Amino acid sequence: MYAQMVKSTGEGVRSLDEMDPQERAFQERIDAGGKIEPKDWMPDGYRKTLVRQIGQHAHSEIVGQLPEGNWITRAPTLERKAILLAKVQDEAGHGLYLYCAAETLGVTRDQMTRDLLSGKMKYSSIFNYPTLTWADMGAVGWLVDGAAIMNQVPLQRTSYGPYARAMVRICKEESFHQRQGFDIMMKMARGTPEQKRMAQDALNRFWYPSLMMFGPSDADSVHSAQSMAWKIKMNSNDELRQKFVDLTAPQADYLGLTIPDENLKWNEEKGGYDFSEPDWDEFFDVLKGNGPCSVERLEDRNRAWDEGRWVREAMLAHADKKRAAKLAAE
């Protein structure tokens, strides 16, 4: 999940009877599976929550370019380099669709970017972890994109039209990313002893951070309940995490790799795996900006933005001059 702990109104879900007619009509439309479009009336809380959620997702795509971009120059074959470049380029494209979707809610990309750069808006905790070996490119695709897909596939049915449509396109590309990650893992896990060691090490380092992507249990969260009523959150965090583990554990077996959890065990009764919770203290530390790469990630984004200022200003100035010249000629 690329959006974590998104706050809604904090007021709890109101029943239809407690709503005024306008809000009631809005909620009934969502309940009936209808879509909300940019020009439609919507409660302020719905708008704000969506901006936070879509913005966080967009920022995650942009910051998410960095840990993988870290290996583009060191990709071991021309084909791997091309695939990785294409993948990171897709992520920039996802960022672009999502910023556009958020812009339909009345916030500009520049404003959201400034909020990311100042640390006011968040991005997924996962991108604050380092990518240390080539196997990490496999683990990121397999586990991180795999976890993202769990959340994003249901979001194709989310109530806000532009968000749902962006998600349809994103999901197609994400499933390709996930497959290419698994393909790298397979090569590594079945390669030389050094490669196998890298593969296991990558799994060891990315397993729990991937489980954290879904966020802590939100069974009792008023924010989650409201987001689910609005259908901008489709499943609970625990539900998605369970689904992810159930899907991933057999894949690790297939790769001949060991998930770093002694308690991972098939539970016949519940029809799913039992597994250990990640260290939630670590998760909250990462959210506070104390992830292993938190400072570097924001530093990188800020540097790109600051060093690119003259380019953006020049492009605007040139466009203005061209417009003025065209007007003068008319």
Add this chain to the structure above:
Amino acid sequence: MATDAQLFEWLCRMGDNALVLGHRVSEWCGHAPVLEEDIALANTALDLIGQTQLWLGLAGEVEGAGRDADALAYRRDVLDFRNLLLVEQPNRDFGHTMMRQFLFDAWHIEMLSALKGHDHEQISAIAEKSLKEVTYHAERSADTVIALGDGTEESHTRMQAALDRLWPYVGEMFLSDDTDRAVCDPAPLRAAFDARVNAVLAEATLTRPDSDFAHKGGKTGVRHTEHLGHMLAVMQFLPRAYPDAQW
């Protein structure tokens, strides 16, 4: 008619230009001034890496020594690289990157156009495919040079500095030796290059440097710049460190 040795050498020149420039452009990934530029840079890098696979793949076939495109890209050292000095120049700022791209594209588009009708079927096929991509690269880099040259005082100063800094690497593109002449002589392409470059520089309000002094030694492999070795150290790290591994 080119000998196999000449053909191999020439194909390495084409392939190494695409490889080294593609690599340089890919270094921007995630760090461009604006999201749209990030995507466009990745696109350019992707095209160039694709062209590398074709040129170096053919070079490996012609050589007949069992080396494929990856072996050529990842297992040769500086002295066997045949790219132009221009493309191994570091990215520096976005202005340098785009000026380097513009100067190379202006040569590349003429070169590929000349190769499109080449007698060697595979060369002409690769040129035809690459030309479609490079036509877009040339359009984009020219537009960017114009916008940044003409934009603000700061951008103008930066673009003029980039042009002055890179101009001494232009001449090498048009030097020709027996290897070039055996396949496609670049010297006659200079007039079309000049016409294209002059028009763009004029619109960009940039001044073409007076001196036509040219550094050389890249495409003959006689003397690369110090930058190439560092790039190869990064690029070739994995295949060198784990020579038995398949990726």
